[in-house]
Amino acid sequence: xxxxxxxxxxxxxxxxxxxxxxxxxxxxxxxxxxxxxxxxxxxxxxxxxxxxxxxxxxxxxxxxxxxxxxxxxxxxxxxxxxxxxxxxxxxxxxxxxxxxxxxxxxxxxxxxxxxxxxxxxxxxxxxxxxxxxxxxxxxxxxxxxxxxxxxxxxxxxxxxxxxxxxxxxxxxxxxxxxxxxxxxxxxxxxxxxxxxxxxxxxxxxxxxx
Numbered sequence: 001x002x003x004x005x006x007x008x009x010x011x012x013x014x015x016x017x018x019x020x021x022x023x024x025x026x027x028x029x030x031x032x033x034x035x036x037x038x039x040x041x042x043x044x045x046x047x048x049x050x051x052x053x054x055x056x057x058x059x060x061x062x063x064x065x066x067x068x069x070x071x072x073x074x075x076x077x078x079x080x081x082x083x084x085x086x087x088x089x090x091x092x093x094x095x096x097x098x099x100x101x102x103x104x105x106x107x108x109x110x111x112x113x114x115x116x117x118x119x120x121x122x123x124x125x126x127x128x129x130x131x132x133x134x135x136x137x138x139x140x141x142x143x144x145x146x147x148x149x150x151x152x153x154x155x156x157x158x159x160x161x162x163x164x165x166x167x168x169x170x171x172x173x174x175x176x177x178x179x180x181x182x183x184x185x186x187x188x189x190x191x192x193x194x195x196x197x198x199x200x201x202x203x204x205x206x207x208x209x
Contacts, residue, residue: 005163006031008155011172017131023167024048024136029055031144031158032132033172035125036095036180036198037151038144038158040166041067041132049111049140055165058147063114065097066121067141069133074098074121077106077138083208084186090207093125095177095198099185112140122181128170143180153178 009016011033020030020041027048030041040056042048044066053060068074071088078100080088087096099120102108112119122141124130132139144152145161152158155171163169182197184204191208193201 005159006166006169008159008169008171011128011170016170017128017135020128020132020168020170021135024132024139026167027051028167029165030132031152031155031166031169032128032141033126033155033170033175034129034141034177035175036177037153037175038155039067039129039141040144040162041129042140043136044109044112044138044140046109046111049109051165052140052142053111055162056142056145056147058142060111061115063099063118063120064111064140064142066112066119066138067129067133068121068123068138069130070123073133073138074100076103077108078102078119078121081186083191084184087184087191087204087207088123091199092123093130094123095125095179095181097122097181097183097195099183099194101187116185116187118185118187120183126172128172151178151180 042052097120099118144158153175180197182199183195185192
């Protein structure tokens with residue numbers, strides 16, 4: 001990494017969220033803590049999403065998750081089945097990503113859509129990403145690492161991985177979870193666990209019974 005790296009603010013700093021909002025509005029990337037691992041946040045618009053994909057060296061067809069502050073924000077753009085709502089009620093806020101079909105008429109940038117055309121949503125159990133989503137609406141959020149490399153658990157690891165591409169880092173200390181969110185997809189055929197993460201598959205299946 002060259003240069004001196006991005007500015008860093010403590011998550012406890014009252015200026016952290018306003019500063020992050022300023023960076024996001026300018027199309028930049030903000031490194032943020034979550035309860036699992038550190039993430040990279042951008043506005044869910046084509047240019048910031050393209051910048052994020054370049055920074056991560058990530059394929060454009062994998063889909064970028066939207067971080068939200070409420071289930072209402074999800075229902076504004078996606079179809080939420082009764083089973084998906086039940087999982088949200090059980091595990092949100094927390095390390096669960098729900099992959100849902102967009103509402104008819106919803107226009108979403110291609111980088112948000114996975115290979116099936118569905119969109120991932122997560123309501124983190126952390127005030128920083130939730131504060132940004134509360135202020136701005138759903139925000140693009142993905143793990144803070146180069147594609148295929150280990151997830152960052154500290155702000156230092158985040159900066160070492162891709163600091164030159166980031167406009168601001170919010171430091172919340174070492175991530176307590178260290179394991180990514182569990183990903184569950186819903187479609188007309190029911191639920192499918194795409195990735196077992198912080199929530200075990202047995203707990204997901206039990207909640208769906």
